[in-house]
Amino acid sequence: MTNIAAQLRAVKNQPKAGGFSxxxxxxxxxxxxxxxxxxxxxxxxxxAVNLKTRYILWLSHSFVSRPIAIGVAGVVLAVSGLMxxxxxxxxxxxxxxxxxxxxxxxxxxxxxxxxxxxxxLHTEFAExxxxxxxxLQSDTSGRDTGLVAQxxxxxxxxVASANQNLHELQASGDSTTVATANAVQQNxxxxxxAMTNTVGPAASAExxxxxxxxxxxxxxxxxxxxxxxxxxxxxxxxxxxxxxxxDMFLRQFAAIGTRKTFDIxxxxxxxxxxxxxxxxxxxxxxxxASDLLRLERSVNIxxxxxxPSISAVALGNYRSAxxxxxxAESLLRGIESVIADAEIAITAALMNAPDAAPIIEPLVVSQxxxxxxxxxxx
Amino acid sequence: xxxxxxxxxxxxxxxxxxxSYRVHRHQDSVAYGEIYDLFADRIRRFLAFKLPRxxxxxxxxxxxxxxxxxxxxxxAVNNLNAFFFRIARNLVADFYRKYKATEELSYASEKDTGQxxxxxxxxxxESDELIESLRGLKDEYREVLVMRYLSEMEVGEIASALExxxxxxxxxxxxxxxxxxxxxKL
Numbered sequence: 001m002t003n004i005a006a007q008l009r010a011v012k013n014q015p016k017a018g019g020f021s022x023x024x025x026x027x028x029x030x031x032x033x034x035x036x037x038x039x040x041x042x043x044x045x046x047x048a049v050n051l052k053t054r055y056i057l058w059l060s061h062s063f064v065s066r067p068i069a070i071g072v073a074g075v076v077l078a079v080s081g082l083m084x085x086x087x088x089x090x091x092x093x094x095x096x097x098x099x100x101x102x103x104x105x106x107x108x109x110x111x112x113x114x115x116x117x118x119x120x121l122h123t124e125f126a127e128x129x130x131x132x133x134x135x136l137q138s139d140t141s142g143r144d145t146g147l148v149a150q151x152x153x154x155x156x157x158x159v160a161s162a163n164q165n166l167h168e169l170q171a172s173g174d175s176t177t178v179a180t181a182n183a184v185q186q187n188x189x190x191x192x193x194a195m196t197n198t199v200g201p202a203a204s205a206e207x208x209x210x211x212x213x214x215x216x217x218x219x220x221x222x223x224x225x226x227x228x229x230x231x232x233x234x235x236x237x238x239x240x241x242x243x244x245x246x247d248m249f250l251r252q253f254a255a256i257g258t259r260k261t262f263d264i265x266x267x268x269x270x271x272x273x274x275x276x277x278x279x280x281x282x283x284x285x286x287x288x289a290s291d292l293l294r295l296e297r298s299v300n301i302x303x304x305x306x307x308p309s310i311s312a313v314a315l316g317n318y319r320s321a322x323x324x325x326x327x328a329e330s331l332l333r334g335i336e337s338v339i340a341d342a343e344i345a346i347t348a349a350l351m352n353a354p355d356a357a358p359i360i361e362p363l364v365v366s367q368x369x370x371x372x373x374x375x376x377x378x
Numbered sequence: 379x380x381x382x383x384x385x386x387x388x389x390x391x392x393x394x395x396x397x398s399y400r401v402h403r404h405q406d407s408v409a410y411g412e413i414y415d416l417f418a419d420r421i422r423r424f425l426a427f428k429l430p431r432x433x434x435x436x437x438x439x440x441x442x443x444x445x446x447x448x449x450x451x452x453x454a455v456n457n458l459n460a461f462f463f464r465i466a467r468n469l470v471a472d473f474y475r476k477y478k479a480t481e482e483l484s485y486a487s488e489k490d491t492g493q494x495x496x497x498x499x500x501x502x503x504e505s506d507e508l509i510e511s512l513r514g515l516k517d518e519y520r521e522v523l524v525m526r527y528l529s530e531m532e533v534g535e536i537a538s539a540l541e542x543x544x545x546x547x548x549x550x551x552x553x554x555x556x557x558x559x560x561x562x563k564l
Contacts, residue, residue: 004555004562008512008527011505017528018426018435020419029414032440036447038407051400051408058396 093132094151095143115169116180122162123187129155130191134198148203152210156217159191163221170228178241181229182248188222189255223326230318242316249313252325253306259332260303266339267296273346280353286345295335302331394458401450410450414443417462420529420539424463427513427524428470430477438469445469463539511561519554526551 011017020028089101106125113121133151136143162184169177195215202208229248233241271292274281306328309321394416400409421442425435442465455461512520525531525539533551537544 004559005527007508008523008558009530011508012528012530014505014509015432016506016509018423018432018524019528020422024436025415025418028418028436028440029411032414032443032447033407033411035440035444036407036410038411051406051412054400055393055396058399059392 093135093139094147095136115165115172116174116176119162119165119169119180120183120187122158122165123184123191126155126158126162126191127187127194129158130194130198134200137200137203145203146206149206149210152199152207152214156210156214159188159214159217159221162188163217163224166225166228170232173236175236175238175240177232178229178244181225181232182244185222185225185229185248186251188218188225189251192218192222226322226326230322233318237316245318246313249309249318249321249325252322252329253310256303256306256325256328256332259336260299263299263332263336263339264296266343267292267299270339270342270346273350277350277353280349281346284345284349286349287342295338298335299332302328302335305331398450398455398458401447402454405451410447413446413458417458418443420525420531421462421466423524423529424466424521425470427520429473434473438466438473441469442466457538459535460538460541464541508562511558514561515554515557518550519557522547522550523554523558 012019015021085098085101086105089098089105092098092102106121106128110118110121129151133148133155136148136151166177166181166184169180174180192215195211195218199211202211226248229241229245233245270287271289274287274289274292306324309324312318312321312324394413397409397413400406401413418439422435422439425438425442426432429435429438442462445465446462449455449461449465512523515523521540522536525536526533531539533544533547537547540547542550
């Protein structure tokens with residue numbers, strides 16, 4: 001067998017074996033080149049070198065530039081697809097398919113953030129949770145009813161994490177502690193009022209437990225953020241920390257003033273209702289005119305206590321200044337809960353009255369209801 | 379290029395791809411000249427064993443490459459080997475369609491004179507006998523033997539040229555060698 005193969009190989013250059021001789025090959029090639037219109041008068045060396053260069057360029061194009069371009073395009077497509085998904089996920093609420101993507105995105109942001117940024121991020125995420133709660137409550141597509149309580153608990157968790165990050169930041173002695181505490185405190189105040197205004201009434205016992213836990217956690221975190229700021233300033237005072245603390249104080253101080261004005265206004269509305277609708281209200285003895293006077297005086301006293309805190313700030317005694325603000329705030333909170341009770345009772349009485357006139361302006365309950373108010377003893 | 383399989387077959391396929399691309403996109407006659415150098419000899423042999431006279435083989439070989447140029451400049455070609463052999467087979471079929479009608483007699487006389495010329499040297503007689511026995515084999519046996527041992531093509535190349543599997547070609551080669559051996563012993 002191999003013999004046959006060897007014999008065949010041996011005769012391959014015989015004229016009868018069908019192959020071209022070199023001369024025949026060259027001649028045939030030449031006539032072919034003429035037939036296809038090639039310019040064969042050119043020296044053959046130049047185009048050959050040219051073709052070799054082109055081959056190398058072609059190879060690099062096929063195996064380097066094109067794969068790289070395709071790879072880059074693939075990465076761009078993948079990333080833009082991911083970005084689209086992540087953006088779409090921002091609008092999702094608990095129970096949606098993309099909600100997990102939203103949470104993963106948040107965790108990723110936290111992983112990448114520094115400690116000071118983390119604390120602020122947690123309060124921002126807490127705000128998202130609150131928005132989700134109000135969306136869930138207005139949602140009618142028949143989602144799992146347990147989701148509301150779960151989301152409120154997630155909110156509480158975010159606030160607690162923000163608070164914890166703030167403490168860690170203080171423990172690390174970071175120079176941004178005061179500024180961060182200021183930002184966190186500002187967000188927490190906004191969250192506190194958002195919780196009252198956007199979250200609807202609890203639909204189950206589970207939800208009301210979650211809400212009260214969320215409220216107390218927010219309150220504790222607010223107090224803690226002030227404490228952290230003051231403490232950090234006492235540890236290492238700087239121009240920046242002074243400015244941040246002043247900013248924090250002025251904001252709270254202004255908020256107390258606004259609340260005072262608002263509460264006085266509410267009391268005067270009640271007073272005018274008592275005299276206008278005495279026919280209905282006097283028999284019920286919800287609140288008397290002298291009660292109203294007493295409450296008004298309490299508001300003024302509570303706020304008056306705040307005035308000296310300005311001089312405390314001027315002296316750098318932030319601790320006592322914030323304590324005074326906190327004291328006034330808790331007094332106002334108690335007074336407001338009494339006012340709110342009276343407003344609710346009056347509204348109910350007027351609506352049940354035989355000639356019930358439409359309530360022109362709804363009475364706003366702006367603060368959470370706290371334990372019963374004990375007026376300060378004069 | 380380290381990650382490429384280090385086989386020469388792969389590199390030559392790559393080279394053919396490049397030349398084919400040059401011809402297709404740039405009507406590069408120099409590149410087509412390289413293609414001619416790569417394939418002309420095996421096509422010539424293939425035709426020489428299919429056709430009665432060497433002149434016919436020469437004529438059809440140039441016709442194969444003229445048609446190849448026309449096709450390649452108008453459309454992309456993936457497998458040059460299979461491409462040229464397909465053109466060659468079609469031309470052979472065309473040739474015999476015309477030939478049977480007109481030139482049967484002249485073929486017989488040409489064949490006779492062709493043999494008588496090579497009767498001079500003893501070694502030449504031996505080799506001529508081998509080639510004649512090869513001519514006497516049936517078509518598919520002769521094709522693979524010519525491609526494998528005279529054109530020295532790889533089994534994979536023969537498979538692509540004849541549009542068959544490599545295993546099929548190996549089996550065919552084995553049987554063809556057996557057949558030729560029996561023929562030469564007689």
